[in-house]
Amino acid sequence: MSYSQKLLACASALRAVLPDSERQGRVLAAIERTEQDTRLDPPVQGLQRAVHALPLSDEDRDVLHGHWLGHPLHPALVQVPLGTWFSAAVLDLIPGKRRHYAPAVLIATGLVAAVPAAVTGWVDWAELRKPQMRVGLLHAIANSAGVILYAYSLGARVRGHTVRGRAFGYAGLTVVAVGGALGGHLAYRQAAAVNHAEDIPVRTEPGWHALGAVADFPVGKAVRRIVGETPVLVVRASGNTVHVLADRCSHMAGPLSQGELVDGCVRCPWHGSVFRLSDGWNVSGPATSPQPVFETRHVDGVVEARLA
Numbered sequence: 001m002s003y004s005q006k007l008l009a010c011a012s013a014l015r016a017v018l019p020d021s022e023r024q025g026r027v028l029a030a031i032e033r034t035e036q037d038t039r040l041d042p043p044v045q046g047l048q049r050a051v052h053a054l055p056l057s058d059e060d061r062d063v064l065h066g067h068w069l070g071h072p073l074h075p076a077l078v079q080v081p082l083g084t085w086f087s088a089a090v091l092d093l094i095p096g097k098r099r100h101y102a103p104a105v106l107i108a109t110g111l112v113a114a115v116p117a118a119v120t121g122w123v124d125w126a127e128l129r130k131p132q133m134r135v136g137l138l139h140a141i142a143n144s145a146g147v148i149l150y151a152y153s154l155g156a157r158v159r160g161h162t163v164r165g166r167a168f169g170y171a172g173l174t175v176v177a178v179g180g181a182l183g184g185h186l187a188y189r190q191a192a193a194v195n196h197a198e199d200i201p202v203r204t205e206p207g208w209h210a211l212g213a214v215a216d217f218p219v220g221k222a223v224r225r226i227v228g229e230t231p232v233l234v235v236r237a238s239g240n241t242v243h244v245l246a247d248r249c250s251h252m253a254g255p256l257s258q259g260e261l262v263d264g265c266v267r268c269p270w271h272g273s274v275f276r277l278s279d280g281w282n283v284s285g286p287a288t289s290p291q292p293v294f295e296t297r298h299v300d301g302v303v304e305a306r307l308a
Contacts, residue, residue: 028185031185034134035131035134035135035190036131037134041134044130044133044134047122048133051122051123051125051126061123061285061286062284062285064119064120064123064124065120065124065288066288067284067285067288069288071289072193072288073120074117074120074121074124074193078121080109080113081110081113081114083110084106084109084110084113085106085110085172086173087106088102088106088110088169089173091106092166092170103157103169104158104165107153107154107157107169111147111150111151114143114147118140118143121143122140124192124193125137125140127252127286128192128193128252132186136182136186139183139186140179141179142175142182143176146172146173148172149168149171150172152168153165153166153169193288195288195289196250196253197246197248197249197250198250198289200230200307201292203229204229204307205227205228207306208299208305208306209227209228209304210303211227211232211234211242211244211302212225212302213302214236214240214242217234217235217303218236219237219238221261222234222235222258222261223235223236223257224247224257227244230246231248231255232245232305233257234305235261235277237264242296242305243278243293244293244295244296244305245275245277245280245294246280246292246293249270250282250287250289250290250291251270251271251287251289252270252271254268254269254271254273255269255270256268256269261277264276265277271287275287275290275291280293292307294306295307
């Protein structure tokens with residue numbers, strides 16, 4: 001095969017992978033087929049049960065979800081192993097024997113940092129929807145393979161096999177890059193672990209909106225109403241105080257109006273996130289974002305609400 005033919009073959013392969021104006025590339029199409037592949041459900045369900053069975057309290061899980069941070073902790077933690085491994089790959093390109101120890105130190109640092117990153121990732125993964133969990137499983141498999149390759153790379157370097165260590169390192173970086181691409185698909189294509197209530201202020205028309213007569217809302221019962229195009233949860237407390245929250249849970253858009261009301265809070269029926277009715281605060285996860293809250297007033301016996 002001539003050089004020009006090789007270039008044409010490479011260009012053709014690249015076109016097959018990348019999307020164009022008429023269709024998406026083969027890689028993205030394959031990932032989307034994975035989203036609907038029910039053959040992955042048995043291992044997904046088994047792993048989900050295992051993650052839920054971990055000896056972690058609700059407070060521990062909230063820490064791992066990133067409740068205290070206000071967004072998932074996992075994406076922040078993965079920066080350390082990715083950064084150290086990529087830096088090791090760059091240093092491996094620099095000639096000179098005196099620099100051989102530096103990539104090994106970076107790889108070892110990345111292996112240690114990969115442990116908390118993996119733990120937070122698994123805890124988040126166990127609270128996703130089935131299509132997201134299927135892709136997430138492949139994401140975890142790719143990253144696990146990358147960790148194994150980097151462990152081999154470190155072992156080879158310690159024994160003085162620098163060339164072999166570099167080969168394992170670059171193989172590990174390639175596999176981890178695939179895992180990162182799958183993670184990006186999870187976050188940006190499938191909207192996993194993002195705030196599903198972020199668009200409420202944009203979609204909700206300003207001003208007061210009538211929800212119904214006070215008598216239409218039984219005390220202590222969850223009622224679903226619509227404000228413009230936004231579904232809301234309405235709960236009438238004692239003394240005719242009325243609480244209104246956006247109905248779609250910020251974690252995965254679960255219907256809060258179908259959830260349980262306990263001690264001035266509502267628990268999402270899908271994944272158990274708890275929100276305070278008075279101000280929408282996410283008391284416990286897996287939700288890391290508060291729920292949009294509406295102000296209320298009574299006008300001639302009618303409950304009105306507007307976004308706070």
